[in-house]
Amino acid sequence: MAHGTLTADGNTGEYTTLFRDAINIHGSDDFGGGTLTIERYFGSTDTWVTLRESDGSAIDYTAAFDSVLELPEGAKIRGVLSGSTTPSLFYKFD
Numbered sequence: 398m399a400h401g402t403l404t405a406d407g408n409t410g411e412y413t414t415l416f417r418d419a420i421n422i423h424g425s426d427d428f429g430g431g432t433l434t435i436e437r438y439f440g441s442t443d444t445w446v447t448l449r450e451s452d453g454s455a456i457d458y459t460a461a462f463d464s465v466l467e468l469p470e471g472a473k474i475r476g477v478l479s480g481s482t483t484p485s486l487f488y489k490f491d
Contacts, residue, residue: 398491403484406431409476411438412490417470423489424476425461431481433458433488435466438473445475 399412414420424433434457436445448456448466456466468474476488 398489400487400489400491402426403433403476403478403481403486403488405484406479406481407477408436409478409488409490411473411475414468414470414472414474417468419465419467420474421489421491422464422466422476423462424458424486426487427483427485428459428478429481429484429486431459431478431484431486433476433478433486436475436477437468438475445477448474 399410401409403409434455435448437448438445450456478484478486
């Protein structure tokens with residue numbers, strides 16, 4: 398499990414999935430007018446890439462959420478908060 402509070406634009410730090418299964422992600426409190434985007438790391442290209450829904454839209458949030466993501470074992474993800482002003486955004490990945 399990874400959790401914490403973002404108080405400025407930036408990232409949550411990475412979380413590595415332990416099993417090939419669904420993981421829960423949660424965000425609450427004050428987004429400070431910003432957007433939290435979920436990214437996945439691809440080691441073969443050394444790149445963080447925005448995760449997308451099946452319709453191609455980015456997986457991102459501007460208000461409290463609870464979501465489930467299905468990822469392979471060993472996948473690295475993080476949240477990136479941008480466009481915020483004095484946020485206090487609690488997040489949890491498990």
